[in-house]
Amino acid sequence: MDLNHVKAWKAAGTALLGGLTAFWGWLGWLVVGWLGCMCLDYITGSAAAAKAGKWSSQTARDGIWHKAGMIVVVLVAAGADLLLCLVLDQLPVIQLPMTYRGLVCPLVLVWYCITELGSIGENALAMGAPVPRWLPKLLEAGKNAVDQVGESLPTEEKK
Known part of the structure; x- marks a missing residue:
């Protein structure tokens, strides 16, 4: 392959990447990253189980159902964001001190990404790879930070 072909492919x-970014923005890339993490977690989990001699089709199916449940939760979060955006745009009596473009779905996606990364690290450890001791701590701190943001969202006040 000559240099002109390489430049054309680049x-x-x-x-293509610029067009995709313009189309779906950073949230789309977050979804792509999360889907990639889910696939890698499933693959590394299967590899770790196979290495330990504990791989079973039932456990693999359970893992797929677990991932399907996560997809449902992300769809619910996206639906909640869409509903909130529509209500805030169409009902002038409800106002926020900021422009709301969506918060629930990105928070859920980041939380899931961090969870998947932690699981991938655990799977790598089970496969025999050395994992820095600080990595799980860093991921846990990130997950806790996302939890704090989610839990600090305003809710209905108790009477």
Whole structure:
């Protein structure tokens, strides 16, 4: 392959990624990252179980059902964001001190990404890879930070 072909492929790849970013923005890339993390977690979990001699089709199916449940939760979060955006746009009596473009779905996605990354690290450890001791602590701190944001959202006040 000559240099012109390499440049053409680079230009095409850059145009494709730029077009996708323009189409779906950072939230789309967050979804792609989360889906990638889910796939990698499933693959590394299966590999770790196979290495330990504990792989079973039932456990693998349970893992798929677990991932399907996560997809449902993300869809619910996206639906909640859509509903909130519509209500805030269409009902002038309800106002926020900021422009609401969505918060629930990105928070859920980040929380799931951090959870999946932690699981991938555990699977890598079970497969025999050395994992820095600080990595699980860092992921746990990130997950706790996302939890704090989610739990600090205003809720109905108790009477």
